[in-house]
Amino acid sequence: MNIKELxxxxxxxxxxxxxxxxxLVAFSIMxxxxxxxxxxxxxxxxxxxxxxxxxxxxxxxxxxxxxxMAKYKRKEVLGIAMPQISASVDFKDFEKIxxxxxxxxxxxxxxxxxxxxxxxAPTADNLAKANPDNYPAQPVQFGTKYQAQGTxxxx
Numbered sequence: 573m574n575i576k577e578l579x580x581x582x583x584x585x586x587x588x589x590x591x592x593x594x595x596l597v598a599f600s601i602m603x604x605x606x607x608x609x610x611x612x613x614x615x616x617x618x619x620x621x622x623x624x625x626x627x628x629x630x631x632x633x634x635x636x637x638x639x640x641m642a643k644y645k646r647k648e649v650l651g652i653a654m655p656q657i658s659a660s661v662d663f664k665d666f667e668k669i670x671x672x673x674x675x676x677x678x679x680x681x682x683x684x685x686x687x688x689x690x691x692x693a694p695t696a697d698n699l700a701k702a703n704p705d706n707y708p709a710q711p712v713q714f715g716t717k718y719q720a721q722g723t724x725x726x727x
Contacts, residue, residue, distance in 0.1 A: 657726045664719040672714070676707035 616624060626632055683702040686692035700706055 655726055657724070659724045660722070662721045666715060666717055666719070669713045669715050669717065671711050673709040674712045675704065676710050677704060679707055680704040 680702050683692065683698060687694050687698060687702060692698055
């Protein structure tokens with residue numbers, strides 16, 4: 573036997589197996605009692621048929637969507653037309669107020685002005701007091717311990 577004859581013989585066996593399987597499936601389907609829809613399940617009167625067609629028509633469904641969209645649009649416009657009010661409150665507690673070191677410019681300026689106006693004699697002691705280098709930097713705190721702020725805005 574050559575290769576061609578063997579191939580044909582194997583193909584024939586495969587076809588026979590395939591055909592027998594197909595027949596087995598077909599007979600098993602025929603054994604089951606396959607029923608279609610009952611004829612009486614969708615019987616309508618004339619008015620019921622008209623109502624069914626009316627409610628399931630694309631035009632009716634589109635119209636329902638348009639009505640729903642109009643309701644939401646009305647709510648949107650009403651929300652825009654209403655006054656918008658917003659309020660906020662801000663409270664801060666500064667446990668430690670920031671401290672800055674500032675030069676003492678008040679005392680030398682006072683002594684210098686008094687000597688210029690000749691209200692104070694220009695002695696060595698008074699001249700030393702008028703020199704800003706003789707005064708150390710003073711610790712100064714700016715701000716408050718508590719701070720509160722409230723806003724109310726309406727448009």
